[in-house]
Every structure is written in C-alpha cells, then in structure tokens.
Amino acid sequence: MKLLVCISHVPDTTSKINFTEGDTKFDTNGVQYVINPNDEFGLTRAMWFKEKQNATVDVISVGGPETEPTLRKALAIGADAAIRVNAEAIDGHTVATYLAAAAKEGTYDLIIAGRESIDYNGGMVPGMLAAMLDANFVTNCISLEIEGTNATAVREIDGGKETVSTVLPLVIGGQKGLVEESDLRIPNMRGIMMARKKPLTVVEPTTETSETHSVSFEKPAPRGAVKLVEADNIDELINLLHNEAKVI
Amino acid sequence: MSVLVYTESDQGKFKKAALEAASYGKAVAEAMGTNLVALTFNANDASELGTYGVEKVLNVNTVSVFNAKIYADIIRQASEKEAATVVILSASADSRYIAPLLAVGLKAGYASNVVAAPSSLSPFVVKRTAFTNKAFCNTEISTAVKIIGVSNNSFGLVENMTTTQLEDFSPNLVNSSTKVTSVDKASDKVSIADAEVVVSAGRGLKGPENWGMVEELADVLGAATACSKPVSDLGWRPHSEHVGQTGKPVATNLYIAIGISGAIQHLAGINSSKVKVVINTDPEAPFFKAADYGIVGDAFEVVPQLIEKLKVFKAQN
Ligand SMILES: Cc1cc2nc3c(=O)[nH]c(=O)nc-3n(C[C@H](O)[C@H](O)[C@H](O)COP(=O)(O)OP(=O)(O)OC[C@H]3O[C@@H](n4cnc5c(N)ncnc54)[C@H](O)[C@@H]3O)c2cc1C
Numbered sequence: 001m002k003l004l005v006c007i008s009h010v011p012d013t014t015s016k017i018n019f020t021e022g023d024t025k026f027d028t029n030g031v032q033y034v035i036n037p038n039d040e041f042g043l044t045r046a047m048w049f050k051e052k053q054n055a056t057v058d059v060i061s062v063g064g065p066e067t068e069p070t071l072r073k074a075l076a077i078g079a080d081a082a083i084r085v086n087a088e089a090i091d092g093h094t095v096a097t098y099l100a101a102a103a104k105e106g107t108y109d110l111i112i113a114g115r116e117s118i119d120y121n122g123g124m125v126p127g128m129l130a131a132m133l134d135a136n137f138v139t140n141c142i143s144l145e146i147e148g149t150n151a152t153a154v155r156e157i158d159g160g161k162e163t164v165s166t167v168l169p170l171v172i173g174g175q176k177g178l179v180e181e182s183d184l185r186i187p188n189m190r191g192i193m194m195a196r197k198k199p200l201t202v203v204e205p206t207t208e209t210s211e212t213h214s215v216s217f218e219k220p221a222p223r224g225a226v227k228l229v230e231a232d233n234i235d236e237l238i239n240l241l242h243n244e245a246k247v248i
Numbered sequence: 249m250s251v252l253v254y255t256e257s258d259q260g261k262f263k264k265a266a267l268e269a270a271s272y273g274k275a276v277a278e279a280m281g282t283n284l285v286a287l288t289f290n291a292n293d294a295s296e297l298g299t300y301g302v303e304k305v306l307n308v309n310t311v312s313v314f315n316a317k318i319y320a321d322i323i324r325q326a327s328e329k330e331a332a333t334v335v336i337l338s339a340s341a342d343s344r345y346i347a348p349l350l351a352v353g354l355k356a357g358y359a360s361n362v363v364a365a366p367s368s369l370s371p372f373v374v375k376r377t378a379f380t381n382k383a384f385c386n387t388e389i390s391t392a393v394k395i396i397g398v399s400n401n402s403f404g405l406v407e408n409m410t411t412t413q414l415e416d417f418s419p420n421l422v423n424s425s426t427k428v429t430s431v432d433k434a435s436d437k438v439s440i441a442d443a444e445v446v447v448s449a450g451r452g453l454k455g456p457e458n459w460g461m462v463e464e465l466a467d468v469l470g471a472a473t474a475c476s477k478p479v480s481d482l483g484w485r486p487h488s489e490h491v492g493q494t495g496k497p498v499a500t501n502l503y504i505a506i507g508i509s510g511a512i513q514h515l516a517g518i519n520s521s522k523v524k525v526v527i528n529t530d531p532e533a534p535f536f537k538a539a540d541y542g543i544v545g546d547a548f549e550v551v552p553q554l555i556e557k558l559k560v561f562k563a564q565n
C-alpha cells in the first residue's frame with residue numbers, strides 16, 4: 001500500500017497573529033512553525049499502517065524552502081520520503097491542484113490530509129483533491145481501517161458519528177481520534193539522523209490555478225473589560241444575561 | 249442569474265443554520281438584483297423558507313440517504329439549471345463535506361467560514377475568519393460562480409416574507425462507492441454545531457464524576473455540553489466534546505466556561521461566540537480577559553446555585 005500524507009506547515013498554536021504591509025501579509029516574525037495538528041494525527045496513523053501493514057509513506061507539502069524543516073520532522077517521525085512542491089500556497093484550489101499532480105505521479109492508494117489547517121482554516125484541500133483525482137473521500141475522519149482495497153472509516157457528524165464503508169483510492173480529512181494525543185510521536189535522535197539521509201525531492205509546480213486570494217486581514221475589535229459578579233449574587237448574573245446580553 | 253442556497257434539514261426539519269444561510273442568500277440576491285432559489289431534500293413543507301426570502305424551492309425526493317459526492321453533484325445540477333452565480337451553504341458538518349466537492353464540480357471559487365455579507369460584489373469580496381478566529385481575512389473570489397460557506401450565528405436569521413413556489417427536481421444520480429453503514433447519534437441531545445448555548449467545563453472540575461451538574465445546567469438552558477482538550481485527553485468526556493483550536497469550533501450566542509483556564513488554544517476555538525461567561529476560582533485565569541461576564545468562585549458552589557436560580561427564572565419567563 002502506498003500512502004501520501006499531506007502536511008501543512010502552520011504557525012504554532014500559541015503564536016500571536018499579526019500582519020504587515022498595510023495588513024495584507026501575515027507577519028512571520030518570531031513565529032514558530034509546526035506540522036498542522038490534524039496532519040500530525042494523520043501522520044501517526046500512517047506510521048501504524050507502515051508498521052502493521054507494510055505501507056510506504058510519503059509526505060508532501062506545498063510551500064517555499066522554509067517548509068523543509070517541517071518535512072524533515074515528518075521524516076524523522078518515520079515517513080520514507082518527502083516531496084516539496086516549490087510554490088506559494090495561494091488558496092485551497094491551487095494547493096489541491098499541485099497535490100493532485102504529485103499524487104497522480106505517485107499513484108497512491110491512500111492520501112491522508114487534515115480536516116482543516118489551523119492557519120487559513122479552509123477545510124477545502126482534501127475534498128478538492130479527492131474530486132480532482134476522482135477518488136473516494138471521507139472527512140472529519142476519527143477512525144480508519146484498511147483491508148485489501150476496502151476501507152472502513154468513522155466520520156464525525158453534527159451530534160454523533162457514522163461508519164462509512166468505501167474503497168481505495170481514498171482521500172481522508174483526518175483529525176484527533178485517528179490516533180490519540182498520547183500516540184503522537186516525538187522524533188528521537190536516531191530518527192533525526194536517519195531523516196537526513198532520506199530523500200526530500202523538490203518539484204516545480206504545474207500551472208497556478210488560484211480562484212480566491214486574501215485581499216487584507218483584520219484583527220477582532222478589542223473587547224471591553226469583563227463584568228464581574230459576586231459569587232453569592234447569581235441573580236445579578238441571570239439579570240445581566242437576560243436584560244443586558246439578551247441571551248437567555 | 250440567481251442565488252442558490254442549499255437548505256439542509258434533519259428529519260424533515262430545516263436546521264437553523266440552513267435558515268441563516270437562506271437569510272444570507274437573500275441579502276446577496278437583493279444586492280445583485282436577482283432571485284433566491286433553495287435546494288432541499290425530502291421537504292414536504294418548504295413554506296418556512298419563504299419567511300427568509302426564498303422565492304423558489306427545488307425539492308429532491310429521489311434520494312434518501314446522505315452521500316457527499318451525490319449531494320454535491322445534485323447541487324451542481326441545480327446551480328446550472330438556475331444559472332446560479334452564487335451558491336450558499338451553511339457550516340454544518342455535511343455542508344462542509346459537500347462544499348469542496350461542489351467547488352471542483354462547478355469550477356467555482358469557495359470561501360468558507362464567512363461571517364458577513366459581501367463587502368463588494370465586483371470584485372466579489374467576503375470576510376471570513378482565519379487563524380482559528382484570531383483574525384479575519386477579506387477574501388476575493390475571482391471565478392464566475394462563487395461558493396460561500398456561512399459561519400453559524402454570524403449573519404443571524406433575517407425575516408423577509410415571500411411566497412414560495414415549490415418545484416420537484418429530479419436530478420441524475422452519480423455513482424459512489426462510499427456508503428454509510430451505521431449512524432450513531434444521540435437524538436435527545438443538542439449538538440455543539442446546532443446549539444445556541446454551550447456549557448463547557450475544564451480540568452477545574454477535578455474528575456468525570458463531577459459532570460452531573462454540567463449536564464444539568466446544560467439541560468436547564470437547552471444547551472450542548474463541551475469540554476477543554478485535557479478533559480477529553482484524560483477520557484473524562486468523549487472527544488466529540490473537545491472544543492478549541494484543535495477541537496470543534498464554537499460559535500454560539502452564549503458560552504459558559506466552568507473551571508477552564510482560558511489558554512490561547514482554547515480561546516481560539518470559542519472566540520466567535522457572542523457572549524462568554526467564566527466561572528473560575530482564580531481571578532488571574534486568562535479567561536477573565538476574554539469573557540463578558542465572570543464569577544470568581546468555586547464551581548462546586550456556584551454551579552448548583554446557578555442551576556436552581558435558572559430553574560426559577562425559566563419557570564417565570
Ligand atoms: C497543540 C496544542 C493544541 C491545543 N488545542 C486545544 C484545544 O483545542 N482546546 C483546548 O481546550 N485546549 C487546547 N490545548 C491545551 C491548552 O493549552 C490548555 O492546556 C487547556 O485548554 C487547559 O485546559 P483547562 O482549562 O481545562 O485546564 P487547566 O489549565 O488546568 O485549568 C483549570 C482551571 O480550573 C480552575 N479551577 C480549579 N478548581 C476550580 C473550581 N473548584 N472551580 C472553578 N474553577 C476551578 C483553575 O483556576 C484553572 O484556571 C492545546 C494545546 C496544544 C499544545
């Protein structure tokens with residue numbers, strides 16, 4: 001089984017978000033980058049497919065040279081090879097187009113992406129990629145088992161979950177549940193040494209096909225100070241929620 | 249030309265998010281000087297959509313189970329039939345599943361998490377949340393057909409009485425080898441996605457045995473229950489309740505946080521809720537900086553009182 005894990009290189013969850021150039025560009029100053037958390041769950045699930053079902057695992061990211069440390073980290077965690085598509089990730093459609101071209105080249109059976117990235121929160125790339133490849137697609141995926149060419153996945157829905165049966169080739173939008181937090185792996189010294197020798201191929205992009213772009217950014221308006229209510233004055237809280245905030 | 253909205257229903261009842269998407273659609277249709285058409289599945293009474301400005305409803309009766317690929321292709325056919333230039337969906341799990349597939353099918357640019365009506369039609373610019381609610385991004389969609397995913401509780405319900413004309417729609421059905429084999433859904437509980445109020449608790453509650461009061465408070469308020477990440481990691485509560493940057497997003501009218509410190513990753517996911525209330529013993533807890541109302545106090549004393557007083561309040565109102 002050949003697996004491809006899509007890796008989005010995103011600001012660490014504690015990052016302060018700021019903008020520059022008249023609020024048109026994200027300010028990368030001092031920002032630490034990590035593997036998108038949803039992709040980290042997917043990568044770990046892929047490692048289990050490698051160890052238990054002999055899968056080979058490639059990782060891929062669309063981005064500039066600055067994304068390479070993130071790909072090396074995925075190699076150190078255990079991926080076999082990495083691909084970097086040397087292009088700016090302008091929008092979900094562009095990224096999906098580049099990923100689709102690379103995926104066709106590699107004829108993968110299973111592609112694991114994240115439900116959503118924590119930077120642009122598009123929730124677009126995996127679905128678009130599946131549609132472009134005419135592959136099956138399950139998103140919000142919290143469990144995945146493969147037997148031969150059959151797959152069983154569990155998907156989170158509003159207010160519950162559903163079990164889905166499908167066949168390869170398959171694209172997954174994964175999230176926590178694919179594996180648990182405690183299953184996540186931290187690269188060890190041996191992994192890091194080995195990662196240096198693993199292939200990281202840089203490919204040039206196919207034609208750019210963006211359909212949307214960011215014009216400008218804004219930060220939410222600063223909020224007023226919290227109104228404190230004494231712990232023995234619950235009536236006052238109810239009064240405020242009813243008459244002032246009008247939410248109950 | 250028209251604006252098409254996919255109005256999702258659950259057991260024959262339109263979801264609130266669908267009516268909000270219709271309200272949004274009406275605003276766009278009016279700005280463009282065109283009609284609003286809705287696509288529904290198995291709706292026998294679509295008159296409710298008229299309240300929110302839908303002029304025409306295309307109803308599909310030939311499909312009974314949800315399948316994202318088949319639904320996306322049906323919405324594509326409806327869009328083409330109605331020459332829709334803007335297609336609107338809600339932020340429900342199913343709609344978010346469908347939208348990217350539809351975008352490829354229609355060769356349409358898609359903006360998700362949109363929180364306001366377009367600020368300009370030409371160029372077509374919408375405001376969406378980005379960086380997990382830490383910022384907004386004004387996004388231009390440059391394709392001829394545009395798809396918008398409307399965030400929950402962002403635009404609100406806007407009434408716009410119209411007479412609705414119902415039409416049966418029999419689309420072609422594509423093949424899909426993806427099949428739902430079982431659904432596990434608590435029908436008596438409000439889901440976080442559909443809730444107007446969410447009651448959420450954190451590690452300050454000490455253990456899973458103490459969640460009775462959280463559930464009771466949620467019950468009184470008709471709210472969904474949620475929790476912080478460590479609480480679900482520890483197995484005190486199911487993963488489906490984990491909210492925040494890496495969990496479910498929350499965009500409700502009222503979010504009550506009990507024994508949650510207010511870490512940046514937690515706040516990022518719940519920030520777009522309108523009114524936030526925090527109950528925490530520690531006056532220095534960061535949540536107090538993000539909340540509208542706060543009580544510095546012990547949850548084990550405050551919450552039972554709140555439940556009792558709310559019961560009295562609910563009985564009177
Ligand atoms: C990559 C990453 C992603 C993350 N994503 C998320 C996410 O999506 N969602 C999320 O929630 N977290 C997330 N976190 C974790 C986050 O950083 C915090 O650790 C977490 O939110 C803390 O949970 P908590 O507030 O329940 O617990 P704590 O931080 O332990 O806070 C407990 C609070 O309860 C109060 N308290 C104690 N006793 C009482 C009492 N009797 N009555 C009232 N109050 C009391 C305390 O004063 C304290 O403020 C993430 C972390 C990382 C690194």
Ligand SMILES: Nc1ncnc2c1ncn2[C@@H]1O[C@H](COP(=O)(O)O)[C@@H](O)[C@H]1O
Nearest residue numbers: 006061062113114116117122123124125
């Ligand atoms: N630049 C990128 N390179 C590789 N994969 C990506 C990129 N952007 C997004 N993805 C994948 O698509 C998922 C969803 O991203 P998004 O559609 O941006 O929310 C991510 O979790 C990744 O798996």
